[in-house]
Every structure is written in C-alpha cells, then in structure tokens.
Amino acid sequence: MRTQKNADCGLRIADLKSEIANPKSEIKTITVAVAGNPNSGKSTLINAIAGTRLYVGNWPGVTVEKKSALFEYEGTNIKLVDLPGTYSLSPYTQEEIIARDYLVHEKPDVIVNVVDATNLERNLYLTVQLLELGIPVVIALNIYDEAEKKGYKIDTKAMEKILGVEVIPTVATKKMGLDNLLKAITNITNSVSMHRPKKLNYGSDIESSVSIVEKQIQNSYSQLSEKYPLRWLAFKLMERDSHVMEEINIENQSFIEEATRHLKKAHGEDMESIMADARYAVAAGLTREVLKKPEFKKMELTEKIDKIVLNRFLGIPIFLAAMWLVFKLTFDVSAPFGDWIDAMTAGPFRRWAEVILGFAHAPAWTASLATDGIIAGVGFVLVFVPVIFAMMFFITFLEGSGYMARAAFVMDRAMHSMGLHGKSFIPMLLGFGCNVPAVYATRVLENPRDKALTSLLIPLMSCGARLPVYVVFIGAFFTAYVGTVLWSLYVMGIALAVLMGIIFKRTLFKGESPMFIMELPPYRMPSFRSLMIHTWEKGKHFLIKAGTYILAVSILVWFLLNLPWGVEHKKDSYLGKMGQVIAPVLAPLGFGNWEAASSLVSGLIAKEIVVGTMGEIYVQKAADENKETPTLTEDLKEMGTSFAGAVKDSAANLISTFGMASLSSKESTEETKERTPLRDVIKGQFTPLTAYAFITFVLLYMPCIVVAIAMRQEFGTWKWFGIAFAYQMVLAWVVAFVIYQGGRLLGLG
Amino acid sequence: MSPLGLLSRGEQAEIVEIRGPKSCVHESSRHQLCHAEDMGLRVGKMVEMLNNEGRGSLLVKVDESRIAIGRGMAMKIMVKRQ
Ligand SMILES: Nc1nc2c(ncn2[C@@H]2O[C@H](COP(=O)(O)OP(=O)(O)OP(=O)(O)O)[C@@H](O)[C@H]2O)c(=O)[nH]1
Ligand SMILES: [Mg+2]
Numbered sequence: 154m155r156t157q158k159n160a161d162c163g164l165r166i167a168d169l170k171s172e173i174a175n176p177k178s179e180i181k182t183i184t185v186a187v188a189g190n191p192n193s194g195k196s197t198l199i200n201a202i203a204g205t206r207l208y209v210g211n212w213p214g215v216t217v218e219k220k221s222a223l224f225e226y227e228g229t230n231i232k233l234v235d236l237p238g239t240y241s242l243s244p245y246t247q248e249e250i251i252a253r254d255y256l257v258h259e260k261p262d263v264i265v266n267v268v269d270a271t272n273l274e275r276n277l278y279l280t281v282q283l284l285e286l287g288i289p290v291v292i293a294l295n296i297y298d299e300a301e302k303k304g305y306k307i308d309t310k311a312m313e314k315i316l317g318v319e320v321i322p323t324v325a326t327k328k329m330g331l332d333n334l335l336k337a338i339t340n341i342t343n344s345v346s347m348h349r350p351k352k353l354n355y356g357s358d359i360e361s362s363v364s365i366v367e368k369q370i371q372n373s374y375s376q377l378s379e380k381y382p383l384r385w386l387a388f389k390l391m392e393r394d395s396h397v398m399e400e401i402n403i404e405n406q407s408f409i410e411e412a413t414r415h416l417k418k419a420h421g422e423d424m425e426s427i428m429a430d431a432r433y434a435v436a437a438g439l440t441r442e443v444l445k446k447p448e449f450k451k452m453e454l455t456e457k458i459d460k461i462v463l464n465r466f467l468g469i470p471i472f473l474a475a476m477w478l479v480f481k482l483t484f485d486v487s488a489p490f491g492d493w494i495d496a497m498t499a500g501p502f503r504r505w506a507e508v509i510l511g512f513a514h515a516p517a518w519t520a521s522l523a524t525d526g527i528i529a530g531v532g533f534v535l536v537f538v539p540v541i542f543a544m545m546f547f548i549t550f551l552e553g554s555g556y557m558a559r560a561a562f563v564m565d566r567a568m569h570s571m572g573l574h575g576k577s578f579i580p581m582l583l584g585f586g587c588n589v590p591a592v593y594a595t596r597v598l599e600n601p602r603d604k605a606l607t608s609l610l611i612p613l614m615s616c617g618a619r620l621p622v623y624v625v626f627i628g629a630f631f632t633a634y635v636g637t638v639l640w641s642l643y644v645m646g647i648a649l650a651v652l653m654g655i656i657f658k659r660t661l662f663k664g665e666s667p668m669f670i671m672e673l674p675p676y677r678m679p680s681f682r683s684l685m686i687h688t689w690e691k692g693k694h695f696l697i698k699a700g701t702y703i704l705a706v707s708i709l710v711w712f713l714l715n716l717p718w719g720v721e722h723k724k725d726s727y728l729g730k731m732g733q734v735i736a737p738v739l740a741p742l743g744f745g746n747w748e749a750a751s752s753l754v755s756g757l758i759a760k761e762i763v764v765g766t767m768g769e770i771y772v773q774k775a776a777d778e779n780k781e782t783p784t785l786t787e788d789l790k791e792m793g794t795s796f797a798g799a800v801k802d803s804a805a806n807l808i809s810t811f812g813m814a815s816l817s818s819k820e821s822t823e824e825t826k827e828r829t830p831l832r833d834v835i836k837g838q839f840t841p842l843t844a845y846a847f848i849t850f851v852l853l854y855m856p857c858i859v860v861a862i863a864m865r866q867e868f869g870t871w872k873w874f875g876i877a878f879a880y881q882m883v884l885a886w887v888v889a890f891v892i893y894q895g896g897r898l899l900g901l902g
Numbered sequence: 903m904s905p906l907g908l909l910s911r912g913e914q915a916e917i918v919e920i921r922g923p924k925s926c927v928h929e930s931s932r933h934q935l936c937h938a939e940d941m942g943l944r945v946g947k948m949v950e951m952l953n954n955e956g957r958g959s960l961l962v963k964v965d966e967s968r969i970a971i972g973r974g975m976a977m978k979i980m981v982k983r984q
Contacts, residue, residue, distance in 0.1 A: 240940040272966040275942040465955045562970045566958040668934045669959050669972035
C-alpha cells in the first residue's frame with residue numbers, strides 16, 4: 154500500500170492505521186541500537202541527540218553495560234540503546250558479548266553504526282558484519298572533524314552506493330549532522346528510505362557455499378529461517394559458531410561440511426579465518442575506493458607527546474608527577490571553599506537552626522540533635538564537597554585527554570609482577586574517583602581471574618570519600634606539604650596494591666593473565682562543557698550520599714552519643730563505651746582513644762562518616778565559644794564577603810601552584826585554615842605521626858558498603874568482598890603499626 | 903622474516919604470518935591473536951614500531967591506530983622488514 158514514491162501519503166495512511174488499531178498511543182516507539190568500534194563516540198553521540206549524560210571518556214571500553222535513552226523526534230518515540238564498543242561480532246571480552254547478544258537477540262528496528270572516520274578500514278570491518286544481520290543500518294561517520302583536519306577526503310556518496318545504507322557525517326562533540334542522522338533513521342522506520350542494505354559479495358567460492366547452506370536451511374529447517382536472518386545464520390553455521398550451534402541444535406550437520414569442503418581445500422584454513430579474510434577484503438576494498446589521504450603526512454601531536462610520555466625512563470616519573478600536580482591543585486583550589494562552608498555550618502547555620510527551633514518551642518534535645526547531630530555530622534561532610542568536586546574535575550580531565558590508556562601502558566610492567574597486565578590499571582585509576590564504577594570497569598578485562606584480582610585491589614585506590622578525612626588531618630598538621638602528603642597516600646595505595654597483587658598471585662591467583670592488547674586513542678582536549686557535566690555526574694553521588702545515609706548515620710551517632718539518656722560525658726555514652734572496647738586494639742597504632750575508635754566504626758558505612766562522627770564528638774565545645782550573636786543581615790553579609798574571599802584565595806592558590814606565589818594570599822589562606830574548629834581540637838588529640846598513621850588506616854581499612862554490593866553483583870557471591878574485607882583490615886593495622894612504631898623509633902613521635 | 907617484537911622504533915614492516923592456534927571459532931577458547939586480527943593486526947598490513955624497549959609491552963601503529971601489545975603476542979606475529 155505504501156510506496157516509496159508516494160512517501161508522504163504513505164506516512165499518513167500508516168499513522169491513520171496505527172491510530173485505529175491503537176487509539177490511545179498514537180506515537181510509536183522504535184528501538185535504535187548504537188553500535189561501533191570502541192571509542193568511536195557512540196555515547197557522545199547519544200548524549201548529543203537525547204541530552205543524556207552517559208559516561209564518556211577518551212579510551213576504549215568506557216561503556217560496559219547497555220544503556221538506553223528515550224526521546225521524541227517528530228512524533229516518533231525513539232529509544233536509543235548505547236552498546237559497549239566492539240571490534241567484531243565474534244566477541245572477546247564480557248562487554249563485547251553484551252553488545253553482540255543485544256544485536257542478535259533483541260532485534261532492534263535500526264542499527265546506527267558509529268564509524269570513526271579517521272580509521273575507516275578497521276571500522277568498516279565491523280560494518281560489514283553488521284550488514285549481515287539483515288537489520289536496516291545507518292552509518293554515522295563520526296569524528297569527521299578530525300578526519301578533515303588530517304586532510305582525508307571521504308566519498309560518502311560512493312559509500313552509500315556500495316553499501317546500500319545512508320552515510321551521515323557527524324561530529325558528536327559539536328552536535329553536527331544530528332538532524333540528518335535522525336531523518337535517516339525515521340525515513341527507514343517510515344519505510345520511505347530509498348536505501349536497502351546491499352548483500353556484499355564475498356567472492357564466488359564463499360557465495361556458492363552460502364547459497365547451498367541457505368537452501369538447506371530453508372528446505373529442512375524452515376522454522377529457523379523465520380527466527381534468524383537467513384544469510385547470517387548460513388555464515389554462522391559455516392563458521393561453526395559455538396554460540397549459534399548450541400542455540401539451534403541441529404542434528405545432521407553433514408550438509409555444512411559438504412558445502413564448505415572445497416573452500417577449506419582451496420585455502421587450507423579454518424572457515425572462520427576464511428570468512429574473516431573475506432570480510433576484511435570487502436572493508437579494505439571499500440576503503441580504497443572511498444578514502445583519499447593526503448600524500449604528505451606530518452608527524453602528529455599525539456606521537457610527539459607519546460615519545461616523551463611513554464619513554465622508558467620518563468614514563469613512570471611523569472605519571473607520578475602528573476598525579477602530584479592533580480592532588481596539589483585539587484587541594485589548593487578547593488580548600489578556601491571548604492573552609493567557607495565550614496565557617497558557615499559552624500556559624501550562621503547553627504545559629505539559625507537554634508533560633509528557628511527556639512521559636513517553635515522545640516524541646517532542648519531536638520535542638521541538640523539538629524545542631525550537634527545533623528549540622529555537625531552532615532555539615533562536616535559537606536565541607537568536603539568542594540575538594541571532592543575538584544578531584545572529580547581533574548579525573549574527568551584525565552579521562553577525556555587520552556592519558557588513561559597511556560598510564561596503563563606505562564604501568565604494564567609493574568602489573569605483570571602481579572600476574573596482571575596494563576589494562577587492569579585503568580579500573581584501578583578510575584578507583585581514585587570512586588571505587589564503585591571501578592569495580593564495574595573490570596569488565597574490560599578478558600578473564601574472570603583478572604577481574605577478581607583487580608577488584609580485590611581496587612579498594613586500595615583512595616577514592617573521593619576518603620578525601621575529607623585526609624583534608625582534616627592534613628589541614629591540621631601538614632599545611633606546608635599539602636600536595637605531597639596527599640600524594641603520598643595515593644602512591645602508598647598503588648604500591649600496596651602491587652605488593653598485595655604479588656602476594657595474591659602466589660596464593661589465590663596462580664597463573665598468568667592472557668596477553669595484553671589495547672588501543673591507545675589520540676590525545677584530545679575535552680570541552681569545558683563536557684568537563685562540567687561529567688564532573689557533576691561523578692560528584693553528585695557524594696551529595697546524594699550526604700543527604701541520605703550520612704544524614705541517617707549522623708542522627709544515629711547522635712543518639713548513640715546521648716544514650717543512655719542524660720549521660721554527662723560522651724565517654725560514657727553507648728558510642729563512647731563501644732569505642733573504649735575497641736581502643737586497645739588501636740593503641741599500638743598511636744590512636745587508641747575512644748573518639749578515634751568510634752569514628753572508625755561509624756566509617757564502616759562510608760568513609761566520609763569518620764569526619765562526620767568526629768565533628769559530632771569534638772566540636773560542640775568549640776562552637777560554644779562563639780559568644781556574640783550577629784543579626785541575620787550581618788550573617789548574610791559575612792557569608793557573601795567570605796565567599797568572595799574564598800574565590801580570591803582559590804584563584805591565588807591556583808596561580809601559586811605554578812610558582813607565581815604572592816605572599817599576601819598565602820597568609821590569608823593560613824588565616825582561614827586556623828579558624829576551623831575541628832582542626833583545632835584534632836591538633837590537641839593527635840600528633841603529626843599519629844595523624845599520619847590514622848589517615849593511612851582510613852585509606853586501607855575496608856571497602857565501603859556500596860563497593861561490597863558492587864562486588865557481589867559482578868561476581869554473584871560475597872566471597873571476594875569477604876576476602877577484601879579480611880585482608881584490608883590486617884593490612885591497615887600492620888601498615889599503621891609500622892608507620893607509628895617506626896616513626897617513634899626514628900624519634901618522630 | 904622476523905617477529906614483530908624484534909623491530910626497533912621507527913622501523914616499518916609488513917605482517918606476513920600470524921603463528922598460533924588456528925582456530926578462532928570457540929568463544930571460550932577464542933585466542934587473543936584473533937582479537938589482534940579484529941583490531942587490524944592481520945596479514946598483509948603495514949606496521950610501524952612506535953615504542954619498543956626490549957622488554958615489556960610495545961606500541962605499534964597500524965593504519966590509523968596505535969595498538970599496545972604484550973611481547974608474547976608480538977613474538978607470534980611475523981613480519982618482513984621494508
Ligand atoms: N573530535 C571529535 N571527538 C569526538 C567525537 N565524538 C566523540 N569524540 C571523543 O571521542 C572519545 C570517545 O567518546 P565516547 O562517546 O566515550 O566513545 P564510545 O564509542 O562510547 O566508547 P566506548 O564506550 O568505549 O565503546 C571522547 O573523548 C569524545 O570526546 C567527534 O565527533 N569529534
Ligand atoms: Mg560508550
């Protein structure tokens with residue numbers, strides 16, 4: 154009824170029909186799978202089209218789970234499904250299997266094949282395989298900007314003619330070509346597209362075999378030809394694809410043998426290699442026909458940078474130096490803002506809460522719960538929001554720049570000593586942001602052994618949630634060496650991970666990991682906008698956490714600190730008593746007081762809570778010293794001016810990091826640092842040595858609850874979490890012991 | 903003919919043979935060399951050595967991609983120097 158010439162009319166009839174059949178929902182939903190090589194910009198493209206905030210990064214293997222985004226385009230609901238990148242439809246890693254299974258089993262209406270225009274041949278090898286599926290394909294010729302910059306000329310019209318699919322140049326990062334792409338998609342689903350995927354010719358030998366197998370399937374197994382695309386199924390049978398063979402389970406396979414005998418004889422190889430070569434030949438031929446490269450190639454920036462960054466002697470020092478810079482900047486830029494929030498929660502917010510509760514004639518204990526419990530507990534965690542966001546900003550930058558994959562390459566040799574290879578270092582590096590996505594990122598690893606071992610080591614990577622603890626103690630004791638002390642903790646985490654990896658390799662995880670192979674992307678400059686979006690995406694979890702279970706634990710801690718009802722000294726409260734029981738165990742580590750012990754216990758939920766609890770335990774006294782009560786307007790004015798001061802200090806710190814320090818700004822930051830109450834109390838309770846032992850203990854002592862759940866999900870058992878918990882407790886104790894006792898022997902105590 | 907792993911930085915060569923288990927069929931035992939082929943390291947391709955320090959992984963350029971591969975794998979890929 155619908156003809157291509159009468160497209161418009163056909164469209165209307167179609168609409169009408171669906172309205173009659175389904176009067177309520179006249180909008181139809183089409184499913185569009187987005188597939189392509191790793192790092193070709195699939196997730197970026199979906200973000201650009203649907204306004205989502207899917208995880209992107211400049212290394213292969215960012216997306217490890219299929220994710221969908223729904224949006225409406227010209228009266229059609231489109232469900233875009235983001236798939237993990239894959240080099241071929243014969244999958245190799247776990248996330249590649251996810252992509253293949255989706256394409257073959259879920260039968261999307263359309264496949265958008267994202268092709269990296271700078272690397273045509275390899276990308277088209279996958280395209281050729283996608284076309285076998287018999288599902289309509291649209292090619293998004295992405296990263297077109299970089300291809301043009303290199304001087305590549307791609308004849309998209311010729312490509313369309315040869316492949317029989319529409320080819321749309323796109324630049325996902327600049328939102329270019331999106332409209333054309335969407336039109337091409339809806340044209341297909343409205344059956345007005347002129348394009349029909351071509352049956353690509355794999356050479357007469359193969360083609361004659363395929364047609365024999367196809368005929369056999371149709372004759373003897375007609376029910377299969379309804380379930381699967383015929384040509385694709387014939388290929389899979391010829392290749393003896395184990396997955397497909399299992400699924401369809403046909404008894405008499407001799408016809409396949411028959412059909413492929415002459416091929417094997419002629420080429421002397423197994424069928425899969427023969428097929429792969431045929432496909433590759435098509436991709437290569439196509440590339441030759443449509444791509445014109447400039448004659449002279451200049452040395453690319455990426456190669457120049459790599460010469461230095463991957464240098465045998467400089468590689469690791471450069472990595473460590475980059476980390477140092479990140480931590481220094483993180484701290485310097487964020488500290489003034491943290492201090493500002495600290496002053497606000499300890500001052501105006503506290504007073505306002507008291508005033509409001511006073512008006513409401515609330516009983517005294519509720520006022521104490523609000524101020525000493527919630528504001529002190531949650532407030533102290535909020536103080537560290539700036540530092541966490543700053544950290545996430547730099548991690549996002551590293552992810553977008555392309556350096557992540559280089560760090561993996563540089564660390565490859567160290568990873569080998571623990572029976573892993575460089576690829577495992579990427580999930581570990583991601584752990585610096587948050588351990589939870591890091592555990593999921595282990596899917597890029599080839600075998601279960603590597604996955605488990607890497608996941609066990611990830612909690613040693615210091616995550617954003619541990620920063621608050623470091624910042625409090627570093628602020629109290631090590632103001633002169635902020636960056637270095639912070640850096641030392643992260644490096645200690647990595648060093649201990651290597652050490653534990655070696656131990657695990659000798660005990661739990663005998664054997665070698667499979668060989669290392671990974672693509673290094675070109676360096677790219679992430680856009681400011683995308684930096685902001687993905688920094689926010691990473692940081693917001695910490696905010697949500699502060700508003701939910703850190704709030705809940707703060708309230709719980711307040712009760713534990715004030716029960717039995719009417720205790721005079723916090724020491725005699727339930728929490729105090731619990732702390733006293735545990736304290737002796739910690740005494741050899743230098744912090745055997747009940748305050749530290751009970752903070753560590755509450756931190757089992759999440760490590761930020763350690764400072765929250767300390768805030769609740771210690772700070773009351775300090776706040777009481779605030780005698781003068783300013784008016785509301787005074788408060789607001791002070792908030793404004795001190796925030797402006799924080800901005801100025803932060804900028805000054807940023808500049809001084811790069812060696813252009815001005816003395817006046819340094820002094821003013823010292824001043825603000827002095828003001829914060831928790832640090833003052835801590836100065837009285839710890840020494841620099843015990844402080845360092847304490848933060849080391851916090852770094853190491855266990856993975857948080859959410860990591861436990863992630864590990865359980867990935868492995869389907871609590872076993873690995875149990876092992877992580879046990880070894881980390883022991884490790885934390887031993888390392889803190891060595892630091893404290895060693896330090897005392899050296900006379901540092 | 904020599905293994906890819908013996909090229910030094912800057913040298914270019916053509917891949918002439920990939921030694922290893924021939925079968926790439928079964929998913930569970932799918933050999934890494936098949937993965938390398940999927941990534942573009944296949945017979946007939948020109949490669950350029952970007953980084954080779956005598957031990958550890960090395961970095962080669964094939965077409966427009968830079969591929970880091972372990973030494974063990976690189977010793978199974980035979981090349982002919984240009
Ligand atoms: N110059 C340029 N860069 C792009 C374009 N599209 C994506 N990128 C960059 O390419 C990198 C990879 O993007 P992603 O969207 O994470 O790629 P992906 O295909 O989802 O990758 P995986 O999930 O690992 O398979 C990011 O650094 C993007 O900023 C483009 O059109 N032009
Ligand atoms: Mg992705």
